[in-house]
Amino acid sequence: xxxxxxxxxxxxxxxxxxxxxxxxxxxxxxxxxxxxxxxxxxxxxxxxxxxxxxxxxxxxxxxxxxxxxxxxxxxxxxxxxxxxxxxxxxxxxxxxxxxxxxxxxxxxxxxxxxxxxxxxxxxxxxxxxxxxxxxxxxxxxxxxxxxxxxxxxxxxxxxxxxxxxxxxxxxxxxxxxxxxxxxxxxxxxxxxxxxxxxxxxxxxxxxxxxxxxxxxxxxxxxxxxxxxxxxxxxxxxxxxxxxxxxxxxxxxxxxxxxxxxxxxxxxxxxxxxxxxxxxxxxxxxxxxxxxxxxxxxxxxxxxxxxxxxxxxxxxxxxxxxxxxxxxxxxxxxxxxxxxxxxxxxxxxxxxxxx
Numbered sequence: 223x224x225x226x227x228x229x230x231x232x233x234x235x236x237x238x239x240x241x242x243x244x245x246x247x248x249x250x251x252x253x254x255x256x257x258x259x260x261x262x263x264x265x266x267x268x269x270x271x272x273x274x275x276x277x278x279x280x281x282x283x284x285x286x287x288x289x290x291x292x293x294x295x296x297x298x299x300x301x302x303x304x305x306x307x308x309x310x311x312x313x314x315x316x317x318x319x320x321x322x323x324x325x326x327x328x329x330x331x332x333x334x335x336x337x338x339x340x341x342x343x344x345x346x347x348x349x350x351x352x353x354x355x356x357x358x359x360x361x362x363x364x365x366x367x368x369x370x371x372x373x374x375x376x377x378x379x380x381x382x383x384x385x386x387x388x389x390x391x392x393x394x395x396x397x398x399x400x401x402x403x404x405x406x407x408x409x410x411x412x413x414x415x416x417x418x419x420x421x422x423x424x425x426x427x428x429x430x431x432x433x434x435x436x437x438x439x440x441x442x443x444x445x446x447x448x449x450x451x452x453x454x455x456x457x458x459x460x461x462x463x464x465x466x467x468x469x470x471x472x473x474x475x476x477x478x479x480x481x482x483x484x485x486x487x488x489x490x491x492x493x494x495x496x497x498x499x500x501x502x503x504x505x506x507x508x509x510x511x512x513x514x515x516x517x518x519x520x521x522x523x524x525x526x527x528x529x530x531x532x533x534x535x536x537x538x539x540x541x542x543x544x545x546x547x548x549x550x551x552x553x554x555x556x557x558x559x560x561x562x563x564x565x566x567x568x569x570x571x572x573x574x575x576x
Contacts, residue, residue: 228255229540231295232286232317233277234308236261236270239299239322242491243351247530248297249274250498253537257293258286283308290315294540298322299349301392302401306331309346313338318345318540323410327401329557336550345539347546348553349532352411353418355485356503356527357470360511362419363525369513370474376455377471378415380408381463387434387441396438403439405430405560408459413559414552416447416455422555423447423455427572428563433462445563470511479522481511487527503527 231248233240236259248256258278259270271279280286286293296312298305298321306326312319313335325348326332339346352358364370387394395402405428416423425448430440442462447455458467472479487503503526512519535547562573 228253229295229537230255230257230293231297232258232260232280232293233297233299234260234283234286234312235299236263236266237299238492240297241266241269242488243349243529244297244299244320245270245274246491246495246497247533249277250496251530251533251537253534253541254295260286283311287311287315287317290317293317295320297349302327302406303392303399305401306335309335310338313342313344313346316342316344320347320349320536322349323414323553324401324406324557324560325553326557327399329554329561332554332557336554339550345536345546346550347536347539348414348548348550348556350411350414350418350548350553351529351532352415352485353548354528354531355487356505356524357481357485357511358415359525359528360481360522361470361472361479364472364479364513364522365419369477370472370479371476373420373453373472373474375473376416376419376453377458377468377473378412378455379458379460379467379469380412381458381460381466383463383466384461385434387437387461389436394437394439403430403443404441404459404461405443405445405563409443409445409457409560409563410556412457412459413445413447413556414548416449416457417552417555417559420447420449420451420453420455422552423449423559423575425572425574426559426562426566428566430564430567433460440567443563443567445559447559477514478519479511479513481524483509485527487529491529497530503529 248254256277260280262281267279296317298308309321427446429444431442433442442460445457470481505524510521513522538544539546566573
């Protein structure tokens with residue numbers, strides 16, 4: 223890769239993930255050039271070409287792999303079942319790879335991809351953008367600064383009220399290869415955040431429920447993790463929550479931090495906003511979380527969300543050979559937790575991680 227020019231990125235997939243979470247950053251950050259967008263959907267192809275006229279729109283990923291010398295990075299944001307196969311093809315073609323979560327269906331598949339990336343000398347990194355949510359950045363800072371004391375329990379939720387399922391989509395597909403269900407979807411984010419804060423857990427317990435009529439995959443689930451340092455992570459993911467709990471509630475020996483509401487970046491990106499600039503990722507004071515103890519708490523300004531930092535850190539890893547923004551070992555640990563959670567739910571037992 224020529225270090226004097228921007229990273230040439232080929233975006234594989236232009237659904238919500240590609241259009242909202244990847245393309246805006248690849249097209250606006252000076253470290254990158256959005257060189258190609260791959261989509262076989264004519265409407266999406268027209269939308270991509272209209273918004274990014276400097277990017278070549280291709281119907282198939284095979285065209286990227288056949289012309290790999292024209293690109294540096296493949297960004298895989300296709301449905302879950304294609305994450306691992308496309309990442310493998312991109313690595314075999316000699317490209318660096320960013321892949322949406324979950325980056326594989328099993329820990330074994332994840333380790334095989336990691337081994338392939340190491341063998342080819344390529345960077346493979348999972349797009350865990352929720353590490354760059356304002357609320358998570360704030361929690362991490364509070365922990366690092368010691369303002370919570372020792373963390374006893376980390377509670378984290380992605381809850382929604384969607385009583386009528388959108389049946390027929392790949393996220394509702396019960397075929398194992400589809401990697402459908404809310405554990406693979408929102409759970410991948412929640413587990414990753416817990417791993418990032420407290421490390422790979424030593425024990426896993428889970429309840430994976432199907433709450434809506436006609437749904438064949440989990441849509442209301444809970445995962446409990448015990449970490450080596452004694453911290454416990456309690457993670458809720460639901461499409462059937464008629465009352466939304468706090469996004470995060472962190473209990474420590476000195477204080478607690480409680481935060482409601484979602485990071486503002488997703489809504490802005492969905493609305494077509496261009497990322498970056500003054501005020502990007504910042505919350506209104508009314509949304510800030512509170513730190514303290516019963517009867518004595520204060521509002522804590524939420525650090526701005528910064529999805530752009532993922533790609534900035536990735537560019538440093540690609541050009542200067544620094545560590546990638548999301549360590550691959552932690553992404554494999556997420557897959558280990560998901561596999562253990564599925565075993566736990568099936569057996570009704572706590573599953574140790576060796």
